[in-house]
Amino acid sequence: MERVLHTDVSSHAGETITITGWLHKKRLLGGLNFLSVRDRSGVTQILVEKGDEIEKLRGLQIGTILSITGTVVPDERAPGGAELHDVTLDVQVPVLEESPIEIDKPLSHKPEHLDTLFENRVLGLRNLQERAVFEIQALITRTVRAYLDELSFTEIRTPKLLAEATEGGAEVFKLDYFGKTATLAQSPQFYKQMMVGVFERVYEIAPVYRAEPSATTRHMTEYISIDAELGFIDLADLRTLLSGLLNRVVNDVWSSYEPELKRWNATRPLLAEEIPVISMAEIHERYTKATGTSTIGEKDLRPDEERWICDYTKKNLGSEAVFVSEWPASEMKFYHKKNEQNGEIADRVDLLFRGVEITTGSMRENRYDIVVDQLQALAHGDPSDAGFAPLLGAMKYGMPPHGGFGMGLERLTQKILGFNNVKEASLFPRDINRLTP
DSSP states (O other), X not given: OOBOOHHHHGGGTTSEEEEEEEEEEEEEOSSOEEEEEEETTEEEEEEEOOHHHHHTTTTOOTXXXXXXXXXXXXXXXXXXXXXXXXXXXXXXXXXXXXXXXXXXXXXXOOGGGHHHHHHTHHHHTTSHHHHHHHHHHHHHHHHHHHHHHHTTOEEOOOOSEESSOTTOSSOOOEEEETTEEEEEOSOSHHHHHHHHHHHSEEEEEEEEEOOOOOOSSSOOSEEEEEEEEEESOOHHHHHHHHHHHHHHHHHHHHHHHHHHHHHTTOOOOOOOSSOOXXXXXXXXXXXXXXXXXXOTTOSSOOHHHHHHHHHHHHHHHSOSEEEEEOEEGGGSOTTBXXXXXXXXXXXXXXXEEXXXXXXXXXXXXXXXXXXXXXXXXXXXXXXXXXXXXXXXXXXXXXXXXXXXXXXXXXXXXXXHHTOSOGGGGSSSOOBTTBOOO
């Protein structure tokens, strides 16, 4: 008999069907014995009354794979509005060891329980609430792709094994590469800029690696980055693109997964259609006035300032997201562009969402001579170095004004769901202490 998935069970009322899946829960109560069987689409409830069928379950644990044939009986109390009666069980893969965790109950995400959560990740992800996190994350990825595809972006694939850390800094993983030293890519930055000269608009959704000796709730050593770069734009265009992207993601996620989000006690983000823009200097002033702690003159925002300004814009501007503008040019990367009217600031914005920076967007310097000067002055780089030559070559032979951003997929997922730690939104998180599972 052809297998029927959980989502289709109720449409077969009165018929005899076969379902196949994992034993998710069992309640053996004597006269009334109920099983829950999970497949990719949900959990079906089974009533087992025959003694010889109940006997087949003796000693079997959660995770056992069963094929069950029975009659579909409508019951609004059952998941999906129907259950199977008068069943015959076929044990396809028996599991005899008791699971170390109870996957049919919510799993604790308290900070002191996260190590246990991650150590049992392989089984814990079978919990429907945990699984929903990554179904939502998959939808976020699909939405981002659809949004950028509609705007004529081309999806690209760039190398993650590099000859050296071309962006500079010590936060790079090194490894032996056939007797040479290679590094893992910190981002696809140079590649996506070069591809603007080919496709004009490009994006990539792929892993990046940061050797940050950090054990905070905000950082991982490997994460998925949503990177995009586009030509013939200015900073206002980039802000509009990011405003539209974040709104589209939130709308799609909440229209598709509202019940699952509510089980996580997630609240729908309040967003403006065009996300508001506030300069760093103004945030420092407002924060100092409100809290009595002076940050005036600082070249970055403190974590508590990021939380404060998002609370402020939510209450006063109707948006839990805000762009921070007018970043000091002294802190910019060599490939960033200085503001034409005020050389003391860079053409850059950080997008804060629910108290955390989720992306940096900036215009890139597209003029060859200026890029070379900035490379030498800001990064102390050698323009003839093989790591920089391809990017500089693209600039030399015609690059339009362009800009882009990099956004962490896990951090975006975290803030939508309201998690406290970005690792909760990673299937198998990697940090300074964790390389397994």
